[in-house]
Amino acid sequence: MYDEPSGIITSPNYPNPYDNRLFCTYLMRIHNARSVTFYFNDFTTEISKDSLEYGLGYEADFASAIDLIEGNLTTQNAIPAPITLDGSKAWFIFSTDRNIRLKGFEMVYFAGKS
Numbered sequence: 001m002y003d004e005p006s007g008i009i010t011s012p013n014y015p016n017p018y019d020n021r022l023f024c025t026y027l028m029r030i031h032n033a034r035s036v037t038f039y040f041n042d043f044t045t046e047i048s049k050d051s052l053e054y055g056l057g058y059e060a061d062f063a064s065a066i067d068l069i070e071g072n073l074t075t076q077n078a079i080p081a082p083i084t085l086d087g088s089k090a091w092f093i094f095s096t097d098r099n100i101r102l103k104g105f106e107m108v109y110f111a112g113k114s
């Protein structure tokens with residue numbers, strides 16, 4: 001659980017390869033935050049197989065996902081644009097399939113209080 005006004009979120013083992021068959025949930029609840037912005041430093045996952053999904057609120061639920069990110073984006077110089085989510089609560093789910101492990105992702109976040 002992430003509750004500090006700023007921080008770093010990475011895939012497990014980063015910068016070493018993540019494991020197979022992950023289902024990794026990240027929950028954020030930042031007191032007094034009006035919004036939270038996430039900046040990606042690195043994003044390298046197996047396309048169509050290992051993905052990061054995210055949404056608002058404090059219950060991670062694929063049905064309410066805002067977007068899904070996957071692929072060798074760092075290698076393609078196509079690191080995802082910053083994400084700004086309204087409110088103080090957000091979730092991410094990083095899920096991976098049974099083979100091909102890559103470097104994963106690193107992002108930093110900052111809460112906005114006004």
Ligand SMILES: [Ca+2]
Pocket residue numbers: 046049050096097098099100101
């Ligand atoms: Ca994989």
